[in-house]
Amino acid sequence: MTYVDGFVAAVPAANKEIYRKHAAEAATFFREFGATRIVEAWGDEVPEGKVTDFKGAVQAKPDEVIVFAWVEYPSKQIRDAVNEKMMNDPRLKEMGSEMPFDGKRMIYGGFATIIDENSGGKPGYVDGSLIPVPVGNKDAYRETAVKFATVLKECGATRASDSWGDDVPDGKVTDCRRAVKATNDETVVYSFVEWPSKQIRDEGWKKVMADPRMRPDSLPFDGKRMIHGGFTPILDA
Structure with missing residues (x-):
């Protein structure tokens, strides 16, 4: 099953190009060790x-x-094998001492993909979300995500992916669970939607929000605690 490591970080606006170069350098190691794709948005x-x-x-x-x-x-x-190699490679240890952002506030986790509706092609824009979902609602969430993915793709999205929290550690300062105020019976879903461009995304969401299929009687999660945003890819390796 496809697996995703998801990250969210706060980067000084002035460090954008430095961050992009740092991420591109790290991506070469991820790919060398076995990762299939790295996206920074x-x-x-x-x-x-x-x-x-x-x-x-x-x-x-x-x-x-x-x-x-x-x-x-x-x-x-x-x-797991890639992460072990990354942790033990002296080249990466040297890079880690020069990160252009505060790594202590970064949140991250490992997620097992439960749906991935993909038409192919690199995105020009990404919608990203973290969602708290009761563990017992996994099947109901997957069913809802498949329905939503169908509508999103009809409205212009090229990919809709949802991955179930599997290895989501507690952090000392921040973490994914605290980000969405997850309760003890909930896990965190890492979700993203890829679009060809921001314009298509903006036009697509108008259609999505008007579609009655996107207004179910109930959702298998608390939408008020979901966090979301729109992002422009700066690296897609």
Whole structure:
């Protein structure tokens, strides 16, 4: 089963190019060790929420931008092997001492893909989300996600992917569970939608929101605690 490591970080706006170069260098190692894809997306439309939001999730400062990123692997076994190699490679240890952002506030986790509706092609824009879902609602969530993915693709999206929290550690400062105020009986879903461009995304969402299939009687999760935002890819390796 495809496996995803998902990351959310707060990066000083002035460090955008430095961050992109740093991410590109790290991506060469991920690919060398077995990852199939690395995406880094720069915050463009990241709204403030009443209960939760991306900025609060990583304690972003006024001069910082949210980065939504993920690494894809063919399986969890390969992901674990890649991470071990990354941790032990002296080249990466040297890079880690020069990160252009505060790694202590980054949130991350490992997620097992439960749906991936993919038409192919690299995105020009990405919608990213973290969602708290009761563990017992996994099948109901998957069913809802498949229905939503169908509508999204009809309205212009090229890919809709949802991955179930599998290895989501607690952090000392921030973490994915605190980001969405997850309860003990909930896990975190890492979700993203790829679009050809921001224009198509904006036009597509108008159609999506008008579609009656996107207004179910009930959702298998608490939408008020879901965090979301729009991001522009700066690296797709």
